[in-house]
Amino acid sequence: MPIPQTQTQTRFEVRGACPHDCPDSCALITTVDQGRAVQVRGNPEHPHTAGVLCAKVARYPERTHHPERLLYPLKRVGPKGSGQFERVSWDQALSDIATRLQAIAARDPQAILPYSYAGTMGLVQGESMDRRFFHRLGASRLDRTICASAGAAALEATLGGKLGMKVEHFAESRLILLWGTNSIGSNLHFWRHAQEAKRRGAKLVCIDPRRSETADKCHEHLALLPGTDAALAYALMHELIVHDWLDHDYLERYTLGWPQLRERALQWPPERAAQHCGLPVEQILALAQDIGRCFEQREAVAIRLNYGMQRTRGGGNAVRAVACLPALIGAWRQRAGGLLLSSSGNFPVRRDQLQRPDLLAASGVRSPRLINMSTIGADLLRPASPEFGPAIEALLVYNSNPVAVAPQSGQVVAGFAREDLFTVVLEQFQTDTADYADYLLPATTQLEHWDIHTSYGHTDVLLNRPAIAPLGEAKSNSQIFRELAARLGFDDPCFAQDDESLCRQAFGDAVDWERLTQQGYFSLPLPDAPFAEGGFPTPSGKCECFSAALAAQGLDGLPQVLPNHEPWGSSAAYPLAMISPPARNFLNSTFVNVRSLRDIEGEPRLEIHPDDAAARGIEDGSLVCVFNDRGRYHCQADVSHRARPGVVNGLGIWWRKLGHNGTNVNELTHQQLTDLGRAPAFYDCLVQVSLLRPDDS
Numbered sequence: 001m002p003i004p005q006t007q008t009q010t011r012f013e014v015r016g017a018c019p020h021d022c023p024d025s026c027a028l029i030t031t032v033d034q035g036r037a038v039q040v041r042g043n044p045e046h047p048h049t050a051g052v053l054c055a056k057v058a059r060y061p062e063r064t065h066h067p068e069r070l071l072y073p074l075k076r077v078g079p080k081g082s083g084q085f086e087r088v089s090w091d092q093a094l095s096d097i098a099t100r101l102q103a104i105a106a107r108d109p110q111a112i113l114p115y116s117y118a119g120t121m122g123l124v125q126g127e128s129m130d131r132r133f134f135h136r137l138g139a140s141r142l143d144r145t146i147c148a149s150a151g152a153a154a155l156e157a158t159l160g161g162k163l164g165m166k167v168e169h170f171a172e173s174r175l176i177l178l179w180g181t182n183s184i185g186s187n188l189h190f191w192r193h194a195q196e197a198k199r200r201g202a203k204l205v206c207i208d209p210r211r212s213e214t215a216d217k218c219h220e221h222l223a224l225l226p227g228t229d230a231a232l233a234y235a236l237m238h239e240l241i242v243h244d245w246l247d248h249d250y251l252e253r254y255t256l257g258w259p260q261l262r263e264r265a266l267q268w269p270p271e272r273a274a275q276h277c278g279l280p281v282e283q284i285l286a287l288a289q290d291i292g293r294c295f296e297q298r299e300a301v302a303i304r305l306n307y308g309m310q311r312t313r314g315g316g317n318a319v320r321a322v323a324c325l326p327a328l329i330g331a332w333r334q335r336a337g338g339l340l341l342s343s344s345g346n347f348p349v350r351r352d353q354l355q356r357p358d359l360l361a362a363s364g365v366r367s368p369r370l371i372n373m374s375t376i377g378a379d380l381l382r383p384a385s386p387e388f389g390p391a392i393e394a395l396l397v398y399n400s401n402p403v404a405v406a407p408q409s410g411q412v413v414a415g416f417a418r419e420d421l422f423t424v425v426l427e428q429f430q431t432d433t434a435d436y437a438d439y440l441l442p443a444t445t446q447l448e449h450w451d452i453h454t455s456y457g458h459t460d461v462l463l464n465r466p467a468i469a470p471l472g473e474a475k476s477n478s479q480i481f482r483e484l485a486a487r488l489g490f491d492d493p494c495f496a497q498d499d500e501s502l503c504r505q506a507f508g509d510a511v512d513w514e515r516l517t518q519q520g521y522f523s524l525p526l527p528d529a530p531f532a533e534g535g536f537p538t539p540s541g542k543c544e545c546f547s548a549a550l551a552a553q554g555l556d557g558l559p560q561v562l563p564n565h566e567p568w569g570s571s572a573a574y575p576l577a578m579i580s581p582p583a584r585n586f587l588n589s590t591f592v593n594v595r596s597l598r599d600i601e602g603e604p605r606l607e608i609h610p611d612d613a614a615a616r617g618i619e620d621g622s623l624v625c626v627f628n629d630r631g632r633y634h635c636q637a638d639v640s641h642r643a644r645p646g647v648v649n650g651l652g653i654w655w656r657k658l659g660h661n662g663t664n665v666n667e668l669t670h671q672q673l674t675d676l677g678r679a680p681a682f683y684d685c686l687v688q689v690s691l692l693r694p695d696d697s
């Protein structure tokens with residue numbers, strides 16, 4: 001039934017899409033009363049959303065109509081980072097920004113850097129007009145690596161892309177490995193399918209250093225040390241080989257490099273892996289037997305891999321090792337078998353048309369340098385040099401909060417504090433990053449603008465219509481870049497294109513626009529079991545256990561077991577490994593300022609095992625200092641079996657200014673990168689913890 005959307009009614013409903021960086025990409029229905037969003041609920045007609053929202057997004061109206069929403073353009077008046085601003089007009093802000101950018105671009109446009117991530121995952125507000133603007137300008141390009149690029153590179157090399165099982169088919173699986181994922185906290189709509197499978201008798205096994213909310217609900221939990229997943233995958237392969245639980249036909253026809261992979265797997269007997277992973281050998285043997293039993297009975301084995309396991313040095317290779325597993329038992333033959341890390345490779349987005357890289361030609365810079373967003377701390381502090389190019393002189397930040405989320409905040413803060421750096425931040429709130437802006441521009445939320453969305457956890461396109469008018473003087477990102485383009489004299493017609501038209505352009509004919517506007521979503525027509533008969537989009541068309549592409553880059557062509565940058569047990573000063581997975585009621589650093597959600601989380605917390613706590617005189621609720629050579633982070637100890645011995649869990653990602661000593665967990669992380677994909681190794685970090693004495697600062 002169509003939802004009445006006439007603006008003459010004072011109360012009406014509008015279909016939209018959740019914009020957040022989460023695999024679930026829910027279809028929303030917003031109720032508007034007298035121009036105000038009063039309720040957001042899940043669209044019950046959208047099969048993946050099924051009328052259910054997480055606690056966070058159910059609070060979206062509270063976030064949108066928050067008293068601290070930025071409503072007017074602001075100009076810095078206090079010292080850098082002080083967060084002191086005065087209200088200015090849009091005209092003044094945009095003219096001044098345009099003048100500053102023009103002056104820098106006249107010397108070298110590559111001294112200007114965009115910095116954005118997935119604050120909204122919308123194609124219009126996240127990767128259209130903004131990209132056109134920076135291409136036409138000839139600005140440095142940003143290597144967007146902060147989240148998923150290690151896993152993405154690994155999938156690319158192994159399966160040929162970000163592809164895999166359809167999420168709904170997990171409901172029919174008989175054995176599900178939840179590998180590096182806290183689904184209940186961060187992928188709730190997947191968990192519905194896992195629960196359905198459980199009700200039908202499936203076994204659920206969680207592989208995670210932390211005893212997460214999800215681990216609590218699984219039949220087994222393997223609490224391995226962070227960064228040891230590749231060894232576990234190899235030990236499982238070892239057992240499949242020695243028991244001959246192998247689909248020889250599938251291996252023969254649809255894999256590349258199996259003989260070499262087999263040789264390497266035979267070097268990882270379970271006893272060796274148990275030692276390496278910090279697991280009882282019995283757990284590894286039992287899991288291998290579960291897989292073997294399913295293989296013998298032709299029951300579907302499925303792996304829900306998630307990004308948690310690729311945030312250590314060897315994360316890319318670990319994803320490669322795990323991604324080879326389904327082929328050994330021919331799991332891909334069934335639609336309820338195989339693996340899912342990301343589904344985003346299924347979407348036929350016309351990125352060239354949205355982003356217009358061809359506009360670079362007019363900028364005079366044919367191939368701008370690439371700056372890795374994960375090393376922004378170091379790069380902001382880098383002087384000009386022949387290798388690096390010009391120092392970064394201007395930074396335009398949108399859809400991201402780097403001062404809170406990028407690794408090694410000490411350096412990030414020092415970079416943002418540079419007096420000679422010109423920083424523009426487009427934001428909905430005065431975040432830690434916004435505090436460092438020279439100009440802070442008010443951005444609309446998802447309820448106030450158009451957008452169109454893909455998903456990395458399902459395979460439907462979603463449309464988002466604005467439900468309410470922009471609050472205050474807020475403008476959408478696309479509108480701000482449109483107006484900046486005009487002021488810089490960029491007259492290509494593409495800069496005049498409106499948001500609704502960008503939505504239509506994003507997929508062209510690949511999506512039925514009528515259906516999309518009526519339903520709010522459009523399901524891509526895709527096969528149920530994509531790799532039942534091979535057909536991997538790799539160079540060989542096979543699942544590439546051996547990757548010639550990686551070998552050609554001088555890397556090992558087979559999945560490797562790589563030690564962490566900071567291996568557990570390697571430092572007497574810092575004997576604990578720290579991981580920093582998301583807190584359930586925040587979305588990265590978004591929602592930390594929503595009071596009702598912050599109240600549920602309470603305080604910045606560190607989960608620590610009772611033995612590790614006792615050895616340090618730490619009690620539940622004690623204030624502690626977590627530290628290493630990079631910095632100090634004060635928070636509350638949560639003495640709990642959620643932490644395994646030797647590993648502490650610093651739940652993320654608090655706003656620094658709401659923390660005890662003005663820091664968050666990224667004060668401790670470093671900027672070394674992963675083996676594949678140039679990604680940060682957030683969960684590869686050694687620390688020490690001590691009781692905080694009242695005179696500590």
Ligand SMILES: Nc1nc2c(c(=O)[nH]1)N[C@H]1C(S)=C(S)[C@@H](COP(=O)(O)OP(=O)(O)OC[C@H]3O[C@@H](n4cnc5c(=O)[nH]c(N)nc54)[C@H](O)[C@@H]3O)O[C@H]1N2
Nearest residue numbers: 180181182186210226227306307308581582584586587588
């Ligand atoms: N509520 C909520 N939901 C979110 C987010 C959020 O911040 N809050 N963030 C969103 C974003 S940006 C992303 S990328 C996705 C992330 O989605 P996931 O990757 O599923 O993220 P997590 O729920 O943190 O699950 C990661 C799990 O990996 C575990 N882990 C850490 N190190 C290792 C390791 O070395 N090996 C293994 N096997 N496990 C390890 C952590 O303890 C954690 O439980 O979630 C999205 N959804």
Ligand SMILES: Nc1nc2c(c(=O)[nH]1)N[C@H]1C(S)=C(S)[C@@H](COP(=O)(O)OP(=O)(O)OC[C@H]3O[C@@H](n4cnc5c(=O)[nH]c(N)nc54)[C@H](O)[C@@H]3O)O[C@H]1N2
Nearest residue numbers: 117118119120147399400401405426427443580588589590
């Ligand atoms: N220690 C540690 N650090 C991590 C992680 C971890 O697990 N541990 N996870 C990492 C991961 S997976 C990710 S994805 C990154 C996420 O890092 P970010 O992408 O920076 O995500 P958020 O912290 O949610 O910040 C997004 C910001 O975008 C703003 N925003 C939302 N919509 C719009 C819009 O339409 N316009 C504008 N202008 N702004 C908007 C929000 O208000 C918010 O402040 O963090 C990474 N950092």
Ligand SMILES: [Mo]
Nearest residue numbers: 021146147148
């Ligand atoms: Mo992410």
